Structure formats: C-alpha cells, structure tokens
Amino acid sequence: MRGLFRSIWFEPAAPDVPARSWRDRLLVLVLVAVAIVEGTVRHNVPYRAIWLPVVVGMMLTLLWRRSRPLPMITLAFGGSAAATVLLGGAQSNIAVEGAVLLLPYALYRWGSGRAIVLGSVVVVAGPGIGIVAADLRGADAAAGLFVLVSTVALGAAFRYRARAKVRELDQIKLVERERLARDLHDTVAHHVSAIAIRAQAGLATAESTSGAAGDALRLIETEAARTLTEMRSIVRALRRDRPDDDENCFPTPGLADLQRLAGLAGSGPAVAVEIGDGIGDLPATVGTALYRMAQEAVTNAMRHARNATRVEVRIDADETVVRLRVRDDGDPGRAFVTGSPGYGLIGMAERAVLLGGTCEAGPDPGRGWTVTAVLPREGAAR
Incomplete structure (x- = not known):
C-alpha cells in the first residue's frame, strides 16, 4: 500500500499540457454571463451581492485549470464551501456546476501525483461540506457525487490513454532505432570492414606481388561506391520524401546476392x-x-579467424524451416571468444528472433567457428 501511494505521490504532471486558447476565454465568458443572468433573475438567492462575486471568481479559475490545477481547485472549491457555510446553504447554479465538472477533470487529467492527492482531499471535502450545510436529501447527494466521481474517472481514463500512447510511441521509436542500428551495421559497417580487409591485404602483398596495390585500390573503390549507394538508400528511407517509392528506397538483398x-x-x-x-x-x-x-x-571470419583457409556458407531448407550454417577453419581471436557479444552477433540474434527463429554462434571443438541460424520457412514475424 505504501508503494502504491509513493508511486502516485511522485507521479509527474502530464506532458504537453494544452496552452490557454480563445476557446477557454470564450467558455469562461459564457459561464460568467450565465452566472450573472441567473443570479440576477432568480429571486431565492440570499446575499446576492456576495454570491455573484464568489461564482464569478470560480469561473475565472477555469483559465488556469490545466497549468495550475491544484491552486485553482482549492480556490474554487474552498471558496464555494466557505460561502455555503457562512451564507447558509448551497445555491444551485449552472455556471458553478460547470466548474465543478471541469476543475476535477483537469486535475486528474494534467496534474502531478502530489497535486492529485492533495486536490482529492479538496474535491471530497468541498462538496461534503456543501451537502451537510445545505441538508441535501440522500438521492440528490448521491446523484451529485456520482457525477463528480464520473468526471474524475473520465479525467483519469484520458490521462492513462495519453500515457499509453506515449509508451507505444516510445516503443515504436526504440524498435526503429534497433532496426536502423542493425541495417547500418549490416550495410555500411560491412563495406567499411571489407575496405579495411582489402587495404590490409594490399599492404601485405604490395612489395612481393606486382600489381597487388592497384588491385586492392580497385576493390576498395568498388566497396566505397557500394557504401555510398547504400548510405543514400538508407537516407532516402529515413527521409521518406516520396512515400510511393518506399519499396524501392531501401537496400533489400536476398539469397541471389549470396555469391x-x-x-x-x-x-x-x-x-x-x-x-x-x-x-x-x-x-x-x-x-x-x-x-x-x-x-x-x-565478415567476422575474415576479421577475427586467424590462420583460416576456408569459410563455408551453406543454406538448406525443408517444408517448415530454413537453416544457415557459416563455418571457418581458423583460430578464433581471444576477444571474439571471451569478450561480450559484438553488435554484429546481437544484430544476427535480433533478426532471427523477429522472424520467430534462433541464431547461435560459437567456437567448434578444437578449431573453427560456426554460426547457425534456423528460421521458419514462412518467416512469420512475432
């Protein structure tokens, strides 16, 4: 129970509180006009000169009901309860009833947890004092409390709905960030690694092999061109300048490109x-x-497998699943075996999980490293 109270007490105010607009001013103006007309026309309003300023003051609090819900609800309900006790009996008024509905709604919709807890005391105490002072019948009191509770519940429901939308949006952003990280790693990072491998090979063989440096530079140029092409594709996919071309703006290689x-x-x-x-x-x-x-x-085998002579890539499929197996015969680097998984291994595992499959990677007994992935043939995403 204490944990629940603490979670409510430290609940932050709702974000993106709407600013005061002309609609709010118009609403207050209409309610003030209604209060003045009703207070002037009705003959059973005692202490009219006091009640009218109190009601008008309550209406003015509506202008700050979103930005300062606790002070406004304290002024409105506290002033109404004090006037009821001092002047003898509550006065039914259309404008007052409107404020009674809007102020608690704003408190529960946009207020902080601390404001909601303290404001709830005011919301309960104010009408309670009015009911006792006016000696209302049970049915009338129950009806009034029902309307008040319904308004509070509506404000809390809209607050929860807004928070759920924010959480959903945050989750979508997280998924998109993870997808972007995978694609960047698998496209740009792959080509950059290839460029590094080509450069290292060119440096190692430049002195002993005629033309090795030129061959390395040509291959580096090819990889750099591919990197720029895929970078532009990624940027187009992110900008979405032309939604009708979305299907063509992101690189989607397939099995035909494995060679x-x-x-x-x-x-x-x-x-x-x-x-x-x-x-x-x-x-x-x-x-x-x-x-x-x-x-x-x-790419990992080329970078990390020492003394490797061969890397085998094989794909098999049956009626339900498709299997990928990539194996090298080198000595795995120490960091690659004992260190934490790199982003590449994490990305492979995430791709498999998104399609309902699995991906495992690890050293073979004695020598070599094997990556095995098993995916559902239909690729049903979770």
Whole structure:
C-alpha cells in the first residue's frame, strides 16, 4: 500500500499540457454571463451581492485549470464551501456546476501525483461540506457525487490513454532505432570492414606481388561506391520524401546476392557458398535476413579467424524451416571468444528472433567457428 501511494505521490504532471486558447476565454465568458443572468433573475438567492462575486471568481479559475490545477481547485472549491457555510446553504447554479465538472477533470487529467492527492482531499471535502450545510436529501447527494466521481474517472481514463500512447510511441521509436542500428551495421559497417580487409591485404602483398596495390585500390573503390549507394538508400528511407517509392528506397538483398560474399575473400581465406534445393519460394524477409546474417558471419571470419583457409556458407531448407550454417577453419581471436557479444552477433540474434527463429554462434571443438541460424520457412514475424 505504501508503494502504491509513493508511486502516485511522485507521479509527474502530464506532458504537453494544452496552452490557454480563445476557446477557454470564450467558455469562461459564457459561464460568467450565465452566472450573472441567473443570479440576477432568480429571486431565492440570499446575499446576492456576495454570491455573484464568489461564482464569478470560480469561473475565472477555469483559465488556469490545466497549468495550475491544484491552486485553482482549492480556490474554487474552498471558496464555494466557505460561502455555503457562512451564507447558509448551497445555491444551485449552472455556471458553478460547470466548474465543478471541469476543475476535477483537469486535475486528474494534467496534474502531478502530489497535486492529485492533495486536490482529492479538496474535491471530497468541498462538496461534503456543501451537502451537510445545505441538508441535501440522500438521492440528490448521491446523484451529485456520482457525477463528480464520473468526471474524475473520465479525467483519469484520458490521462492513462495519453500515457499509453506515449509508451507505444516510445516503443515504436526504440524498435526503429534497433532496426536502423542493425541495417547500418549490416550495410555500411560491412563495406567499411571489407575496405579495411582489402587495404590490409594490399599492404601485405604490395612489395612481393606486382600489381597487388592497384588491385586492392580497385576493390576498395568498388566497396566505397557500394557504401555510398547504400548510405543514400538508407537516407532516402529515413527521409521518406516520396512515400510511393518506399519499396524501392531501401537496400533489400536476398539469397541471389549470396555469391557476392565470395568476392570478399581477396587474398584471405576462400569463401564457398552452397545453396540447397527448395529455397526458391522463400519470402523476401527471410531471404534478406539470411543474407545479412551470412554477410556478418563471413565478415567476422575474415576479421577475427586467424590462420583460416576456408569459410563455408551453406543454406538448406525443408517444408517448415530454413537453416544457415557459416563455418571457418581458423583460430578464433581471444576477444571474439571471451569478450561480450559484438553488435554484429546481437544484430544476427535480433533478426532471427523477429522472424520467430534462433541464431547461435560459437567456437567448434578444437578449431573453427560456426554460426547457425534456423528460421521458419514462412518467416512469420512475432
């Protein structure tokens, strides 16, 4: 119980409180006019010269009901209760009833937790004093309290709904950030790694092999051009300048592009790609995920597997699942074995989970490193 009270007490005020507008001024003006007309025409209003200023003052508090709900509800309800006790009996008034509805709603809709707790005391005490002082019948008192409670519940419901929308939006932003991080890593980072590998190979063989530096520079130029192309595609996808071209503005390689991975080898270990039968009708999402995971696994092998001579990429499928296996015969780097998973391994696991599958990576007994992914054939996203 104490934990619940603390959570309510420290609840922050609702964000994006609407600013006071001409509609608020018009509402107050109309209610003040109604209060003046009703207070002037009715003959059973005692102490008319006191009641009218009190009612008008209550109406003016509506202008600050969102920005300062607790002070306004204290002034309005406290002033009304004091006038009721001092002048003898509550006076029914259309304008007062409107304020009684709008002020508690604003408190529960936009107020902080502390304001809601303290304001609730005022909301309960004010009408309670009025009921006792006016000696209202049970049915009338119950009806009034029902309307008041309904207004409070409505304000709390709209507050909860707004918070749920904010949480949903935050979750969408988080998912989009994770997706962007994966795509950036799998596209730009992959090409940058390839450029680094080409440069290292060119430096290592430049003195002993004629033309090695030129070959390395040409391959680096190719990878750099691909990097720029995919960067532009990513930027177009993020800007969404032309929604009708969304399907063409983001790079979506598939299984048909797997053979390109063999060109990454250069002077490093040979990359062999083998694709089994029965995968021609895989959904594009599954094909793209398999390509990205294979791409990351091959890049990791080129960068981290010491003394490797061969990297094997194989994809098989049956009626329900499709399997990816990437294995090298090198010695895994110490950091790659004992360190925390890098962003590439995390991205591969996330891609598999999003499609309802699994991805595992680890050293083989004795020598080598293997990445294994199993995805549902239909690629049903969770």
